[in-house]
Amino acid sequence: ARQQLVLAIESSCDETAVAIINAEGNMLANQVSTQIDFHARFGGVVPEIASRKHVEVIVGVVDAALEEAAEAMGLDAPIAPTELAAVGVTQGPGLVGALVVGVAFAKGLAAGAGCPLICVNHLEGHLYANLLAQPDLEPPFIFTLVSGGHTMLVHVKAWGDYEVLGETLDDAVGEAFDKVAKALGLGYPGGPIISKLAETGNPRAIDFPRALNRRGDYRFSLSGLKTAVVSYIEHETAAGNTIHLPDLAASFEAAVFDVQYKKAKGALHETGCREYCIGGGVSANPHLRRMMIQKLGRQGIRVTVPPLNACTDNAAMIAEVARRKFKEGDFASFDVDADPNMTL
Numbered sequence: 001a002r003q004q005l006v007l008a009i010e011s012s013c014d015e016t017a018v019a020i021i022n023a024e025g026n027m028l029a030n031q032v033s034t035q036i037d038f039h040a041r042f043g044g045v046v047p048e049i050a051s052r053k054h055v056e057v058i059v060g061v062v063d064a065a066l067e068e069a070a071e072a073m074g075l076d077a078p079i080a081p082t083e084l085a086a087v088g089v090t091q092g093p094g095l096v097g098a099l100v101v102g103v104a105f106a107k108g109l110a111a112g113a114g115c116p117l118i119c120v121n122h123l124e125g126h127l128y129a130n131l132l133a134q135p136d137l138e139p140p141f142i143f144t145l146v147s148g149g150h151t152m153l154v155h156v157k158a159w160g161d162y163e164v165l166g167e168t169l170d171d172a173v174g175e176a177f178d179k180v181a182k183a184l185g186l187g188y189p190g191g192p193i194i195s196k197l198a199e200t201g202n203p204r205a206i207d208f209p210r211a212l213n214r215r216g217d218y219r220f221s222l223s224g225l226k227t228a229v230v231s232y233i234e235h236e237t238a239a240g241n242t243i244h245l246p247d248l249a250a251s252f253e254a255a256v257f258d259v260q261y262k263k264a265k266g267a268l269h270e271t272g273c274r275e276y277c278i279g280g281g282v283s284a285n286p287h288l289r290r291m292m293i294q295k296l297g298r299q300g301i302r303v304t305v306p307p308l309n310a311c312t313d314n315a316a317m318i319a320e321v322a323r324r325k326f327k328e329g330d331f332a333s334f335d336v337d338a339d340p341n342m343t344l
């Protein structure tokens with residue numbers, strides 16, 4: 001091979017994504033096929049539809065990535081699978097039927113190409129998305145994972161050595177955004193819709209509850225806030241008042257992100273870490289990014305946020321994990337299975 005290329009596949013939820021990275025960390029292809037339109041009418045991801053859509057599009061997405069990489073390398077013909085140095089794939093966590101499609105395809109591709117298979121933890125992918133923005137990020141640091149399925153505050157002591165300081169007791173942050181948007185009849189996914197509305201709203205307009213907001217407590221709870229928003233909507237509607245959506249959105253965001261900030265700051269203080277990063281779909285939120293960069297930055301903490309297109313599910317972040325595992329020779333056996341309940 002002209003270059004050592006690692007192809008990575010992500011299919012844990014409703015995005016079929018394939019990326020190709022070289023040994024130096026240059027992203028030569030980054031393809032994402034989203035199924036959002038097929039799930040939006042149901043107000044959330046329907047697992048059976050997700051699996052079927054992955055099966056339908058995965059060959060095309062892999063081909064598109066092989067072509068994109070060839071173009072990036074100035075070649076006339078697409079990269080042949082036999083030129084790949086390794087195939088990486090998200091093993092979990094996620095929807096089991098969706099994961100199985102990616103894992104089975106990756107095994108077939110690697111076996112056909114005669115190259116090693118590398119299994120990647122999706123949550124570690126969200127963490128490594130930060131390396132795409134800041135290649136010299138080095139532990140120890142504090143990491144906040146805020147996605148549709150997870151909310152975690154993590155002390156990264158070394159690569160691969162994670163202490164989860166706290167998790168959500170109920171809803172994940174992204175899930176709360178999605179449920180609030182649904183209650184307002186605004187569509188799916190809720191995060192981008194709410195964050196757009198919040199831009200022009202007053203975050204102090206409505207005083208929503210901040211749960212488990214005591215120092216040293218790194219657990220999160222979002223269901224009380226979601227209930228408070230729903231009660232507010234019902235109360236105002238019954239009273240004949242029109243709801244000011246930007247104020248509601250901004251006040252909801254403030255309630256969520258104040259807690260995120262306080263706990264991150266507490267964890268940085270307690271561990272003595274001087275470095276902070278964030279990941280997962282909600283880390284695309286401009287309000288959250290600004291808040292962490294400015295407020296923690298003022299305290300001398302170096303804050304890293306992933307590139308915007310590496311916050312929600314993508315294969316570039318999976319490729320970065322796979323590239324590092326490839327260098328270490330950390331290969332998977334061909335009889336591995338998808339693991340829907342994987343944790344950090």
Ligand code: KG4
Nearest residue numbers: 147148149174189191192281282285312313
């Ligand atoms: O990481 P991700 O793509 O999938 C999981 O691994 O769960 O995260 C998806 C979540 C959704 O709940 C979506 O509403 C949320 O990320 N999200 C946002 C924004 N963009 C996506 N939440 C808040 N603000 C955003 N701009």
Ligand code: ZN
Nearest residue numbers: 147280312313
């Ligand atoms: Zn994710």
